[in-house]
Amino acid sequence: MKNIRNFSIIAHIDHGKSTLSSRIIEFCKKLSLNSLNIKVLDSMELEKEKGITIKSRCISLNYLYNNEKYNLNLVDTPGHIDFNNELKRYLYACEGVLLIIDALKGIESQTVINYNIAYKLGLKILIVINKIDLPNINIYNLKKKIKKKFKNYNNKILKCSSKYGFGIKNIIKYIINYIPNPICKINNYLQALIIDSYFDNYLGIILIIKIFNGILYEKKNIVFLSNNFVCKIEKIGIFKPEIKYYKYLECGRIGFIIIRNKNINKINIGDTITNYPNKNNIFLKTFKKPLSQLFISIFPKNKKYNYFKESFKKLYLNDYSLTYKKEFSKIFGKGYRCGFLGILHMDIILERLYREFNIKTIITFPNINYKIYFKNGKKKILNNPNNINENEILKIKEYIVKLKIYSPIKYINSIIKLCIKNRGIQKNIIYKNNYVKIIYEIPLNEIIYNFYNNLKNITNGYGYMKYKFLKYKKSNIVKLNILLNKKKINNLSLFIHKKKIFIIGNQILDNLLKYFSKKMFNINLQISVNNKIISSKTIKSYRKNVISKCYGGDINRKNKLLKKQKRGKMKLKKYNNFKINKNIIINFLKIIKF
Template sequence: MKNIRNFCIIAHIDHGKSTLADRLLEHTKTIGERDMMNQVLDDMDLEREKGITIKSHAIQIAYTSKGETYNFNLIDTPGHVDFSYEVSRALAACEGALLLVDASQGIQAQTISNLYLAIDNDLEIIPVINKIDMDGAMIPEVQDQIIDLIGCKVEDILLASGKSGIGIEGILEAIVERIPAPKGDYDAPLQALIFDSVYNSFRGIIIYYRIMNGILRKNDKIQFVATGQNYNADEVGVLKLNMTPKEEVKAGDVGYIITGIKNAKEVKVGDTITLANNPGEMIHGFEEVKPMVFAGIFPVETDAFEELRECMDKLQLNDASLTFELETSQALGFGFRCGFLGLLHMEIIQERLEREFNQTVITTVPNVGFIAYTSKGDKVIVNNPAEMPEPTKIDHIEEPFIRAQIISSPDYIGNIMTLCLGKRGILLNQTYLTPTRVELTFEMPLTEIVFDFYDKLKSQTRGYASFDYTPIGMREADIVKMDILLNGEKVDALSALIHRSRSQDFGRKLCEKLKELLTKQQFQIAIQAAIGAKVIARENISAMRKDVTAKCYGGDISRKRKLLEKQKEGKKRMRQIGNVEVPQEAFLAVLKLD
């Protein structure tokens, strides 16, 4: 066990984690030249297209130093704030972390939050300055920033370049010397922490785990502690570029197991695998995910619901931060209320459903979870506008607040202040990390940052600001439910929960947008935004008109009048029985409202 090292790579977005992982794999000849490509561990099409890591990827590397062979288990993690749950799971399976900082960008918000996650898990941290061969590299400044942040010595900081391969040997040596070997006991009862799983249509569910104590052998009878289910270990092994079967996997190692489980509900990330005849204790310290944003996902065809349910189960295996429950809507039929970690996460899930499972879905307006207290003193959790009690019965409503950390250059302080205060933010403090870097801390309602806050922040600061947030609890707020009515009929999928000060503006924009998107009918359509019984905005779509008086040439006006009256009666009748189809673009347009 003394020759095993488990570590992961953590950093802000685009600081070169996946590229560094490529070089480590190339340098240790883990991957042949034929299989080598950029971001070799990012195996999803989406990851390659967007150039981001979405899933953590584990791989085993063999490395020889001073005549001894070491087994490295490397986990490459995502950098985006929406996938921080992936990072926290990867850290639970490691003893050390490479903290990567871009030489031309310096420390950014996500660097700090991932670092704190690693420190909470008691990991040994090796700071690495990456991209030192770039023209804009500010090596001495970045070294000072890292020393301020983690209090290490200058000689502890490694210099490297993932692109050209400078300093890779030094990193590998530092991993051997500085990261502790895993602790564990081969003779103790088996304890293996599940940190990921994936669905394979031929082999069932493949589970990835890190063994803390004991040995897992092929054909062992195993048990999942949380669910109490027993299975047979048909195949166990380690993760090279592909899965490599072994007879046994020992304490300290990261590996996979195939048991032929087909039901997604039986596997939980964070559960412990143990032996059925000699059970061990549950491993603690694994936190449940807290979704930030809720939205409804509905199949376009109502009879595709069962198929969508299966796809969601399979997707949840591979992405443990997705939560969902059943929901019905008058406009859209049966579907799911899903919890996501952010809007990017929601977009990725929607894309993955389309690509991997061939499911086209409609997504409703995303919102966050509120708590409503009724006048009787009951507490109602509102994740969906339909769950909101009647306005007359509500005593007060609480909404989730976050603490936002924004790091930027001092030139943009004014822009950031204007943006955050306009989003009902409260400035807590402002500290200069260096003369050219300032950190602003705000308390803000989560509702305000869910939609387009990140995009606006980037455009206000020309891409120089980095942003990270942590939830800090619930606070009282004046939240109202805004309904959209088409000819007096509510469209429940377009309802939104919104702060009263924002509602009029939002309602007007939404009505204007719907006016563009809805097709004209034979009758007039009134689009209204209403809070309770009070209409706050309205737009009309005029009827398509047939010129009924075209055949009257000359003659008395009463003939024309009679025809027009007859047409008017017809339109009135049609309006009572006609229904308005809302196209899918309308639901998507709400998401893109500025």
């Protein structure tokens, strides 16, 4: 145990975490530089394409230092704000972190957020300046900024180039000497924490665990304390990065167990595992399930519902942040109403459904939670407007958050303009050295889509933000409906602020018109709010010139032909039950943006 080091690599996105991880693996395994020509910890296809880490990975490495063998358990973590919950779970299994800072970009938003998370968990922090091979960098100034911004870390600031492998040996030396070994009792009852899980088509359910006390043996029965679910361990092992199986794992180690069980719903990330029947009833850390903030409906386009259902269960096993419940649509059939942490999280899930399970999906407009008061005295928190009758609504309150933005002072004017544009109410401005903290109360639906990207753009990457739920506040939120020949189109309703109904409404109609062709009668597309038509577009019917054969003559003859044509069109419109084509909605939902 005294020679075990569990540490994580944390940083702002694109500061070189995964590349540094690869260099450490090469050094410990005595491989030549760049022999791992891909980032081994970014094993998902999507991670390699987007150049970001989506899922945390843990690799166990052996290293000989001063004639003693050390076991280094390295965890590579995501840098994007949408995956902070993933980061926190894995940090709980570590005793220290490497905080990586890009030598050229310097301290950025997630650098500070990740530092604060590690500090609150009481982890030892080693700061590493990466990419020192880049031209036009000023290490001296960056060190001064680090010393001003961060207080609780090892006084030595390390330097490296993960691209060329400079400084890797020195980093490993400091990991061994500065990061403490795990404190645990090998003779105690077994206590292991589930920090992640996923499904493998060949092996079954794989649980990533950290053993806090006792020893975990192969082929033994274990119990999950949250629901008293009992199962047998098939195999035990660690990633090196290839899988290596063991007969047992001692406390302090991070590894995996394989169980062959069909009850996927019984697995809870953050649950405590102990021996069965001699069990220890003391729970370890329980992770709070993150609150979903963005909701859409997802329906399978090319697969049967049962396959879609099983795929979601397997995906949920690997993504604790995802929420879903059954939903039925008259147009699309059976599907799920899903909750996500943000736009990127949503994109990743949809892409994984396609790549891992070959499921093409249909999605509806995104929405967030609103508190809705009904005329009968009831109130509900809802995010799906499709099944709500607006005549029954008394008022709607929207989700207000307390937003804190940290940035260099020179960007303050641009930040204030951005917040005002998004209906923010300023509460406080605090100046400290060259930085400013701006506090706003702002609706969640204004910041959930592209606010963070806009903030990074106007502050050149230096601005960062965090927010927490404050209250529900009455606002001019209305339900927007789309009507086709005076009939509501299911699955295309949405909640929207009154100020945006004309802009968004016309955008919807203009895009929707592209997917309709002329008929023998007029097609009317309308936007309705509170039973009032606020915008309308018409696709004119085909028109035959019935009076073309009349060369002069009595006007009554022409009027008679026109009236006959009019009666015919009215009859056709009355008896023609025009139904919207499912493909029209699918194509439309692909292009509409907010």
